[in-house]
Amino acid sequence: xxxxxxxxxxxxxxxxxxxxxxxxxxxxxxxxxxxxxxxxxxxxxxxxxxxxxxxxxxxxxxxxxxxxxxxxxxxxxxxxxxxxxxxxxxxxxxxxxxxxxxxxxxxxxxxxxx
Amino acid sequence: xxxxxxxxxxxxxxxxxxxxxxxxxxxxxxxxxxxxxxxxxxxxxxxxxxxxxxxxxxxxxxxxxxxxxxxxxxxxxxxxxxxxxxxxxxxxxxxxxxxxxxxxxxxxxxxxxx
Numbered sequence: 001x002x003x004x005x006x007x008x009x010x011x012x013x014x015x016x017x018x019x020x021x022x023x024x025x026x027x028x029x030x031x032x033x034x035x036x037x038x039x040x041x042x043x044x045x046x047x048x049x050x051x052x053x054x055x056x057x058x059x060x061x062x063x064x065x066x067x068x069x070x071x072x073x074x075x076x077x078x079x080x081x082x083x084x085x086x087x088x089x090x091x092x093x094x095x096x097x098x099x100x101x102x103x104x105x106x107x108x109x110x111x112x113x114x
Numbered sequence: 115x116x117x118x119x120x121x122x123x124x125x126x127x128x129x130x131x132x133x134x135x136x137x138x139x140x141x142x143x144x145x146x147x148x149x150x151x152x153x154x155x156x157x158x159x160x161x162x163x164x165x166x167x168x169x170x171x172x173x174x175x176x177x178x179x180x181x182x183x184x185x186x187x188x189x190x191x192x193x194x195x196x197x198x199x200x201x202x203x204x205x206x207x208x209x210x211x212x213x214x215x216x217x218x219x220x221x222x223x224x225x226x227x228x
Contacts, residue, residue, distance in 0.1 A: 104156055
């Protein structure tokens with residue numbers, strides 16, 4: 001069975017500082033994608049960043065970057081220069097190419113404090 | 115692009131009533147997904163369509179739930195009769211093609227069944 005685990009239910013960070021959200025996953029498949037989604041208080045799900053498992057280079061999107069460790073099945077999200085607008089629930093998700101399933105973690109609630 | 119559009123944004127109804135949730139995917143996207151989000155179970159995939167055809171409805175909780183996609187620009191999720199345990203946020207998402215393409219989520223419909 002495929003699983004996604006986010007071990008930090010809640011985190012907080014001071015504005016302008018850096019925070020890292022952890023995510024581990026389990027799958028026997030070799031072809032998959034990993035995502036981080038952000039869900040602000042408005043409840044909309046917003047794609048933050050995407051990583052293809054076959055790529056060794058870590059994905060980056062402006063202040064957001066990932067540390068993808070395929071052997072360890074780890075996919076952490078680093079947010080640099082945190083902003084108040086980053087306050088949200090963050091979901092890690094695993095997409096299996098074969099069979100097609102998008103599996104979400106339970107989420108990490110991030111609070112950015114002024 | 116307007117993104118994925120869902121209506122209504124909020125719905126309050128009484129147990130036993132029929133509820134219909136609506137979704138308009140991003141133009142040009144061939145796949146549409148319905149998710150349910152609750153505190154207890156997190157995000158769950160209910161059903162997804164490819165080219166208007168239901169591909170996998172194994173996540174639909176029971177016969178009270180049904181989904182249709184009569185054309186490429188419109189889908190409905192119906193609950194009849196509704197029960198208090200159906201209270202959740204229901205998300206619609208679309209992608210260019212299947213799970214291997216990034217899914218873009220709508221704002222969600224917050225459903226409360228009294």
